[in-house]
Amino acid sequence: MQVTSEAVSGVARRLNVSVPTSRINEQFEARLKRTAKTVKINGFRQGKVPVNVVRREYGAGIYQEVVNDIIRDTVFEAIQQEKINAVGMPNIEKTEMKDDALVFEATVEVYPEVEAKFEGLEVERKSTEVTDKDVDQMIENLQKQRASWAETKGMAKKDMQVTFDFEGSIDGEKFEGGAAQDFKLVLGSNRMIPGFEDGIIGMKKGEEKVIDVTFPEDYQAENLAGKTAQFKINVKLVEKQKLPEIDAEFLKIFGLTEEEGVEKLKADVRKNMEREVKNGLRNQVKGATFDALVAANEVEIPASMLAQEIDRQRQQMIQQFTQQFGAQGAKAFDSSMLPDDLFKEQAEKAVKLGVLVSKVLADAKIEVDAARVDAYIEEMASSYEDPTEVIAYFNNDKQQRAQIEGVVLEDQVVDFILNSAKVTEKTVSYEDLLKEQQARQQG
Known part of the structure; x- marks a missing residue:
């Protein structure tokens, strides 16, 4: 031949x-x-x-x-x-x-042949610390999750729950999905289109009025997008949130006794928040480093690799949909509702990043640090009731440990790149760090 x-x-x-x-x-x-x-x-x-x-x-x-x-x-x-x-x-x-x-x-x-250039990359590394105010706010959030509602005769304000009927129309014509009875809404939750909740603020029980609201230009229902509607609002009930007392019953929910008290609750909450911050900062600098790496290097992508990644992301979304809505809900789901274009941008970035990280690993001869893997597992296990059981699970399951090894190997690549990058430090609040993490996950 x-x-x-x-x-x-x-x-x-x-x-x-x-x-x-x-x-x-x-x-x-x-x-x-x-x-x-x-x-x-x-x-x-x-x-x-x-x-x-x-x-x-x-x-x-x-x-x-x-x-x-x-x-x-x-x-x-x-x-x-x-x-x-x-x-x-x-x-x-x-x-x-x-x-x-x-x-x-x-x-x-x-497979693409690349030179992974990262000398002089500019990466912003953020830092934060959990303050007493952050801890108090978190405990208040825990209270809000278990709050009850008490009727008030006053005006509806932000964070109050309003029960009301509404009926919408455009140019005098009612439209599908534009009406409901005994609808409950916590003001400030942003569940409704912009301006709707603002129109209810200040209303009292028994009050009626008509508000004008404009649907966003990108609203999912094309027949309503960009149009101004009139909603007739009839308020039936205004309720104020009533937070539970931090008493023995409340402490028991978190496995604490009355003797341990609120100080132990604060200590436990702070520990969890600091663990969350550590993970958040790790993900932030990893994301910033990988974004800079992709932006600084040209990578030509084979069509087959892109197609495989698009299909992987599509299957992942279908799996998430199935988990959220169950098997019955998934039956009505058609994968054709998820065209390639929906995933193309993220898939291209993922493929480029995979190629570049593989190149860095090969050139620098980076191998997974077993001690860091053990430390990562121990840190993760510390949040469970029986850490030793969790550690044994990951050490005895090769597939699960391999997943942790992959995460740690990425961290090692990040550390290697940062040694040659221009790193700027920025202090952010705990709240801003969480918002950034949520935005990255949604993106």
């Missing part, structure tokens, strides 16, 4: 392969003999059909099968022979049968 190859792009190679006809004929004759032992032809006993009869009856089809199989086999032999780091399946483009050889062309995508 003779092979030549040439680059047709940064991520594709064209192979020219020539296979001697003697190889084809040899396999053809062998397959004719095997077929003669199993084929059924009228006038002959099974297993006793002459090869020449099989050649006459089935020769053309068998010969084509042999040619197809040889093309399939030799294209991969050619890839190995040329030491091509292929991704995806090769595409056979031209096939020609000559007197002495079968000649064909194939194009195969290859």
Whole structure:
């Protein structure tokens, strides 16, 4: 077999392969003999059909099968022979049968070759600390999660719950989904379109009024997008939030006794918040470093790698949808509702990052630090009631430990890049750090 190859792009190679006809004929004759032992032809006993009869009856089809199989086999032999780091399946483009050889062309995508440049990258590394005020706010949030509601005769204000009827219309015409009865809404929750909640603030029980609200230009219902609607509001009940006392019953929810008291609750809450901050800061600097790495390096992406990543992200979203709405809800879900364009930008970034991180790992010969993996697992386990059980789980399950090793290896890459980067430090509040993390997860 003779092979030549040439680059047709940064991520594709064209192979020219020539296979001697003697190889084809040899396999053809062998397959004719095997077929003669199993084929059924009228006038002959099974297993006793002459090869020449099989050649006459089935020769053309068998010969084509042999040619197809040889093309399939030799294209991969050619890839190995040329030491091509292929991704995806090769595409056979031209096939020609000559007197002495079968000649064909194939194009195969290859793993991108890059130089990961990170000297002089600018990365912002944030820091924060949990203050007493942050702890008090978190405890208040815990109280709000278990709050009750008490009727008030006063005006509706932010953080109050209002029960009301509403009926919407546009130019005097009602529209689908524009009405509800006994609708409950906590003002300030931003559940409704902009301006709707503002129109209710200041109303009292028994009061009615009409408010004008304009639907956003990108509203999901195209027939309503950008249009101004009139909503008739009838307030039936205004309730003020009543927070539970931090008493023995409240402390019991968090596994604390009355003797341990609120100070122990604050200490536990602070510990959890500081663990959350540590993870948040780790993710922040990792995200900032990887964003800078991708922005500073040109990476040509093979179409097959992009397609695989798009499909992975699509399947991940379908899985999340199934977990959220259950199997019954998932039945009504059609993957065609998730076109490639929905994932393309994030998929391109993910593929580029994967290529660049792999290059950094290879060039710097970075191997996973087992001690850091153990420390990561111990830190994660410390938030559980029985840390030793969690540690044993990750150490005994190779797949679970491998996932942690992947996270730690990324952290090691980040540390390596930051040694050559221009790092600026910025102090942020606990609240701002959480907001940034939420925005990154949603993005």
